[in-house]
Each structure stands twice: as C-alpha cells, then as structure tokens.
Amino acid sequence: MSDVLTKITETATDVKSKINKKQKPEVKIPIRSLKNVNYDPKVGYFELKGAKKVRALTVNTIKSFAQTLKMMTLSKQVIEGNDMATKREAYYVSKNWGDARFKEQPESDAVMDDIEAMFMVNREQLGFVPEEKGGDIAGALTVIDKDTSTGKEIKIDCTKFGSGAYSIPSSVEQLKFETDAKFILAIETAGMFQRLVKHNYWRKENCILISMGGVPTRACRRFIRRLADDKKIPVYVFTDSDPYGFMSIYRTLKVGSGNAAHINKYFCVPQAKFLGVTPQDIIDYKLPTHPLKDVDKKKIKDVLKNDPFVREHKEWRKALELMQKMGQRAEQQALAAWGLNYVMNKYLPDKIKETKTFLP
Amino acid sequence: MQTTLSENKKEISHAIEQAKKQRDISISEFFTKNRHLLGFDNPLKAISTTIKEGVDNALDAAEDANILPDVIVEVKQTTPERYLVTIEDNGPGIVKEQIPNIFGRLLYGSKFHKLSQTRGQQGIGISAAGLYGQLTTGKPVKIISKIGKNDPAHYYELHLDTTKNESEIAKKEIIEWDKDHGTKISIEMEGKYQRGKRSVSEYMKYTAVSNPHARLTLIEPDGTRIDYPRGTTDLPIKPKEIKPHPDGIELGILINMLKATKAKTLQSFLTTEFSRIGAGTAKKICELAKLYTNSRPSRIAKDEADNLLKAIRGTKFIAPPTNCLSPIGNELLTKSLKKEFDADFYASVTRPAAVYRGNPFVVEAGIAYGGKLPGDSASEIIRFANRVPLQYQQSACSSIKSITDIKWRQYGLQQSGKNIPVGPVVIVVHIASVWVPFTSESKESIAHYPEIIKEIKLAVQECGRQLGKHVRKQKKVKDEAKKRSYLEKYVPIIGDALKELLDLQDPDVMLINENLKDQLERSRKI
Numbered sequence: 001m002s003d004v005l006t007k008i009t010e011t012a013t014d015v016k017s018k019i020n021k022k023q024k025p026e027v028k029i030p031i032r033s034l035k036n037v038n039y040d041p042k043v044g045y046f047e048l049k050g051a052k053k054v055r056a057l058t059v060n061t062i063k064s065f066a067q068t069l070k071m072m073t074l075s076k077q078v079i080e081g082n083d084m085a086t087k088r089e090a091y092y093v094s095k096n097w098g099d100a101r102f103k104e105q106p107e108s109d110a111v112m113d114d115i116e117a118m119f120m121v122n123r124e125q126l127g128f129v130p131e132e133k134g135g136d137i138a139g140a141l142t143v144i145d146k147d148t149s150t151g152k153e154i155k156i157d158c159t160k161f162g163s164g165a166y167s168i169p170s171s172v173e174q175l176k177f178e179t180d181a182k183f184i185l186a187i188e189t190a191g192m193f194q195r196l197v198k199h200n201y202w203r204k205e206n207c208i209l210i211s212m213g214g215v216p217t218r219a220c221r222r223f224i225r226r227l228a229d230d231k232k233i234p235v236y237v238f239t240d241s242d243p244y245g246f247m248s249i250y251r252t253l254k255v256g257s258g259n260a261a262h263i264n265k266y267f268c269v270p271q272a273k274f275l276g277v278t279p280q281d282i283i284d285y286k287l288p289t290h291p292l293k294d295v296d297k298k299k300i301k302d303v304l305k306n307d308p309f310v311r312e313h314k315e316w317r318k319a320l321e322l323m324q325k326m327g328q329r330a331e332q333q334a335l336a337a338w339g340l341n342y343v344m345n346k347y348l349p350d351k352i353k354e355t356k357t358f359l360p
Numbered sequence: 361m362q363t364t365l366s367e368n369k370k371e372i373s374h375a376i377e378q379a380k381k382q383r384d385i386s387i388s389e390f391f392t393k394n395r396h397l398l399g400f401d402n403p404l405k406a407i408s409t410t411i412k413e414g415v416d417n418a419l420d421a422a423e424d425a426n427i428l429p430d431v432i433v434e435v436k437q438t439t440p441e442r443y444l445v446t447i448e449d450n451g452p453g454i455v456k457e458q459i460p461n462i463f464g465r466l467l468y469g470s471k472f473h474k475l476s477q478t479r480g481q482q483g484i485g486i487s488a489a490g491l492y493g494q495l496t497t498g499k500p501v502k503i504i505s506k507i508g509k510n511d512p513a514h515y516y517e518l519h520l521d522t523t524k525n526e527s528e529i530a531k532k533e534i535i536e537w538d539k540d541h542g543t544k545i546s547i548e549m550e551g552k553y554q555r556g557k558r559s560v561s562e563y564m565k566y567t568a569v570s571n572p573h574a575r576l577t578l579i580e581p582d583g584t585r586i587d588y589p590r591g592t593t594d595l596p597i598k599p600k601e602i603k604p605h606p607d608g609i610e611l612g613i614l615i616n617m618l619k620a621t622k623a624k625t626l627q628s629f630l631t632t633e634f635s636r637i638g639a640g641t642a643k644k645i646c647e648l649a650k651l652y653t654n655s656r657p658s659r660i661a662k663d664e665a666d667n668l669l670k671a672i673r674g675t676k677f678i679a680p681p682t683n684c685l686s687p688i689g690n691e692l693l694t695k696s697l698k699k700e701f702d703a704d705f706y707a708s709v710t711r712p713a714a715v716y717r718g719n720p721f722v723v724e725a726g727i728a729y730g731g732k733l734p735g736d737s738a739s740e741i742i743r744f745a746n747r748v749p750l751q752y753q754q755s756a757c758s759s760i761k762s763i764t765d766i767k768w769r770q771y772g773l774q775q776s777g778k779n780i781p782v783g784p785v786v787i788v789v790h791i792a793s794v795w796v797p798f799t800s801e802s803k804e805s806i807a808h809y810p811e812i813i814k815e816i817k818l819a820v821q822e823c824g825r826q827l828g829k830h831v832r833k834q835k836k837v838k839d840e841a842k843k844r845s846y847l848e849k850y851v852p853i854i855g856d857a858l859k860e861l862l863d864l865q866d867p868d869v870m871l872i873n874e875n876l877k878d879q880l881e882r883s884r885k886i
Contacts (some may be wrong), residue, residue, distance in 0.1 A: 069857035
C-alpha cells in the first residue's frame, strides 16, 4: 500500500473512532506562510516550523470537513486505479457530491492544498496534476520517458527541436536523463529563451536552456532539481533585474515558497546560483533602466525585513540595498541596447567566466 | 407692488381712501397670490390639502363634543381636470349663523387665540380650500349642517368675496338629511388624483394610525371604497387649554397681550395671563423691571415692556403644566400600527412631557418591522404633529435629524452613513404640543429645537432597542434552522466518505451518522 493510502486510512480511522466516541474529530494542517519557515543554507530550502492550525469538525466547518474527506476518497480511487486527475477534473468530480459540491475551482484547489499539507506530500502523490505548463527545454540533453501504452522507453533528444522546444510534463518523477552539459541556464522570459535557442547558444557553451516563463511551476522546479542532482551539473538563473525576478522567481526556484513550505523539500533547487541581471550589472553594463514601481519598493523593504533567505545572505542584502539606492530596475532584454546578440557574445560569456559575480 | 402714497401726495383724501383699501385686501387677496403657503401650489397637493383640512376640522369638532368621529371622504371626478371633494362627519354640526363665517372667511376660528393641543392652528385651512375651488372652477362651496336630531338640516352655497374677506350666500335652504347631526362640505376644484406616496389614501391610513378612536372611509374616484376601522372606542383625553408659559414669550406678543388684557393691574396681568406666575413671583418681576405692581397694563410703554421682558427672562419658573397634552399612548399606537401595517414586530414609546421655550410637548414613537413590509428600500417614516400626518418636506423635519443621528446597525438594520435606515421598517414619530413649531406656514415639518430633537431621539431609540432584541432573536432562530439543515445535508456525506475510505458496512455508517449528529447537536447548544 502506498504511503499516501496509509495516511488516508489513518486519518479516516481516527475521524471514525472520534465520532463513535462522541468526541470532536479534527485534522491538523501546517500553517503555510513565510512566518512559519526556517532557512538554513546547509539544508538548502525553506523548512516548516511547527505551527499548525487545527480544524475541528463543528457545525460551522462541517461542509469543508465533508469536502476534505470526499477529496480523500477521490485521491484513494485515483491511486488505486493507477490513474490521475487534473485539478479541473477533481473540481468536476465534486459535482456528484450533492450539497458538498464546489462552486468554483479555487475552492477545490484549496481543499487539495490542505490535504497535501496535512500529509506532507505533493499533489502528484495524491494523484492530482495541475494543468499548468511545466516549462520549455532546449540544448544538450536527452530525456528518457516511457510510452504510456507500451511502457517502452523513449529517448527525446532536446537538440532536435529546431527553433522549438521540449515541454516539461506535469509529472517528472519517471524521467531519466543523459547529458554532458556543463551547466543549466534557467531563463525568466520566453523572449530571451527564443533568442538563445535561435542562435544555438547551447551548442556554443554546451549547456541546457530552460524557459521558466515567470515563476517556475512545481514540475519545472522538480525537473531542474532531478536533472541537476542526477547529473551533478550547476544551475544558473538569468532573470530581469527587479524584486520580482530576484524573489518570486529565483528565490522560489532555489528554496521554495512560504505557501508551499510543506513540499519545498522536493520542489527546490538549492544548488541554483543567480547569474544576473544583478543590480551591479546595471552599473557595469550601463543598462537602460526604468524607475522602481511602488510595489517594487515595498517588496524590497519587506524582504529585507522579513524574508529568512535574504536575512541569511548578506550578498543579497547588499544587492537589494543597492537597487533601493538607485531606485531603478532593468529587464533582461535591456542588454539589446548594445546590440541584439550582445547577450550571448559578451554578457553571458563574461558572466560565466567570472562566477564569483554570481549571487548565492 | 401697490402704488406709493407719494404719488398721490396732493390728494390726501384719496390717499386715505387707498390706505383703507390696502388694509382691506390684506388677507384674502394675499392668499390668492400666495396660495403655495397654504398647500395649494399644485393640483395634486390641492386635493390632499383640502381633505387634510376638512378631516382635521371634523375630528376636532367631534372630539370636542365627545362624539366618536365617523368621517367619510369622497373624491369624484367631474371633468378631466376637476374633482368634487366631499368631507362628511358626524360631529356636532354648526349653528346656521356661523356657517358663512367658518367656511367663507379666512382666519376665522376659535383656535388661533388659545394655547391647547388642537389639530389646526391658524383657522385658514378649510376656507382656503373653498377659495381655491372658487378660483379654479368658479363654483361655490356647498355645506350641509345639522346640530341635532330634532333640528333641521341647513344647506348653504357660499362664495368668498376676496376683497372684503366676507362670504356671500349664493343659496340657502332647509333640506332632508338622514343624519342626527354632522357637517358635510363639498368643494369642486381643479386637481389631480393619484395613488402611492403622499396620496390621499396614504394620508387617510396615517390619520387612522394617529386616531385609533376614529372610523374613516375613503371613496376614490374610480369607486374604490377603503375602510379604516376604529381601534378603540375610548375618546382621547381632552387637551386642556393653558396660558402661555413665561419662558417662551417674545416682546411683540407681550405688548399685544398687555394691550388685550382685561386685567386692571400689572400684577394681575402677570398672574392671570401666564401660567406658573403667582403673586409673589409677579411682585418680584415688577421689582426687577422697576414697574409698579398696580400700573395699568395698557399704559405700559414699549421701553417699559422691554424691561418687563428682561425681568421675566431673569426669573426662574416652574415648568409649564403638562396635563394640557393628549398623546395617543404607546399601547394604542401599537394597536394602530397592527391595524394598518402587516408586520411581525411592533413597539411604541410615549415619552414623559418636556418643554421647549415654555411650550410643553410630548414625543411618541413607534416601529413596525418585518412581515409584508417592503425590505429593500429606505424605511417608511410617518410623522405626526398633534395627530396630523405630515407628508411633505420630510428632509427638513427635526424627526429626520433625530432618526438619521441614530446608529441603526446596533438595532439590526442596514444604514449607510447618516441616512435613513434600510429595511422592512415603518417608523412613527408623533409630537403633541400646545404649540408645534413648524418651519413654515404650510405646516409640514417641525423646527429644529434641540429639546425636541433630543426627545424624538430618545423615543425612537427606545423602540430601536426593542427592535434590536427582536431582530437578534429572529436571527438566532434562523441560524438554528440553518444549522439544522446543514447537519441534515452534510452528516450523510461524511458517513458516505468514511464508508468509502474504510470499506465500512451500512450499519457502521448509520452508527457514525447518528453519533456525529448527536455530538454536533449537543455542542451547538453550548
């Protein structure tokens, strides 16, 4: 029996015996927020501290309690049937639950997140997959997947997609890799990724290019993690020079987030390093800039004060304080001010030679 | 404007002639030109003002004669623009000699000169209606009156001579009338008849609320008959007439009183013409004003009157007597509300008497809530002054100031900012006083005296507190029912889920459902 099924049975048994003893059944769910995480660079990711919220079964909570149990039955069905359900499908399945049905998908997603946190597993282990796209890969990598009907191995050569790319699937646990790449370059914007793919930058540097398309999805983070662990290759991250690129994208990729703290263990890439664009790069490369928005200023202030990751790394504190002082931000594409291919002819080679300019 | 005297300087006699004329045109013609002051400014209001004045008179007259009032109002359309308005009562009737005066002269009446709680105050109402009818249709006012079973019924048709402020009798005869006593007045006028807000039927309904002892009937132009039954057979306690209290007196009034009094000395003037001034206080006042107690009141000069007023202002008096007031009473007010509004909660409060500027007054308030009252609009506010509904100029009224000052959320109603609360609510405010301070001659809203605002607020708040209790209780009952249905819905789902998760048998599931329901029902009571 799978680990998750055991946990589901344990929880259900506990609820049943509490009811029959005429006590209030309850479930404990870890509080998922930055306030409830620790960061130790040796561990490498945000770890949950102990705080939990207790949801007791009362008249007021009976609906969501019923929904939580029903969601567990769906998870049980899916796991036992060796099947999977997307988050959207789970929402539609609930339409059969009579009065316990969900009105909107965010409600069912929230219940799913609760169960995830309760069991300290990820939703894939519960048999649920997101609809979100995982990210795009191009470069010196062969992914080994299985044919879903025959079970035969399939080799996917990521150098053979021309100007296109390989898409990371929503579940990556079964994948294996072959590569001799020197590093992985995770890129914030699809536009920058396109440019590097078009000019076969990966061939020149013998690397793997990954487009994250904003904040990396869980699948994307897991994929990079497994690949980097498996093949022992370094991960460099290339984003815009703004608080969103530093924190929401890079920090989430490297150490996870507060909201998903219960699963950061699997969905983080502790070996990731920040290549750029750093605030110092703005000065060194004389990049055209935009003034910081109010939300940016607020975010910098906030993370300097509250983010355990920033508090741990003085390089990041310095970088953020520098940005605060300049009051300016710059995009990846600003490098085009020096010529469209300046980024691959000059900027990236320079940076990769001087890895000590990276931020931790 | 009138021509000035200077133009006719040389012909003094002519000027005098004109001056005489100028005084003669005073009242009737003034109101011909300023009819908006009396509530005849538009066709809709003309009919309702006429009915209002007629019904006020009918109720006052019946009560005065200890008769339980029975008033029938009929509105008939005679031409597309004209209506015949008839008000019939079972009052004591009017002696025939007085009929032409009462219905044909403006400012003729017995109410203006005394201080007591009566409906009309100025005696211009019903004759102004007659005047309006005559101006718009040329038709005379028609009156039938009978003062006793064995007396004949007199029929009169009257024209009003607006220059002389006198009536002309167009027709008079003795007729058959199957009533023991009473008065019936018919006026044909240009007008408009509508239903809904500020309509005649709304006025009748409100009047039924403030006069539970009266039986009212309205026959509308299309023949619809609406009956407003009596809520009690007890007549209200008759309000007593009182003398003015010295605290509210003003110089002009004082000088007029000094001139008009029959008292021979200043001291007896003070003790007989005012309430709450005894011989001792009168002497003190005279001393303060440096006037002799035995001066002749009519000989008091203006300066001396001024000193007298200062002396009065510098003296403390006992509050005026309050037995001159006749409130509806909280029990009857509640009964009235039940009679006229289909709600599920009622509360009423009658405050103790209070005083503003020497005038005693009593405030009453009532609330009806829920039931079939419309719930999504601003509450209906019904205002009464001496039992008369006030239907216009609501926003200028001190009752609105009081109501919007109250924080209604604490009583379970919705309210945005300082607005009238929203919900299925009717709020009634009644102020009874020997002299109701209106903001204008049309008598539609009550002036903002701090004492009055405070009393209204206290009365309405008391009703609000009772309402709050009711609303909270209702909410609790509703919550209970909601929780019950919640349990019915979700307990089986939990049983179902556990059955599937643990492969249970039906008896196990039934046990779980029973236990869970039991446990939740028990804990809910805590």
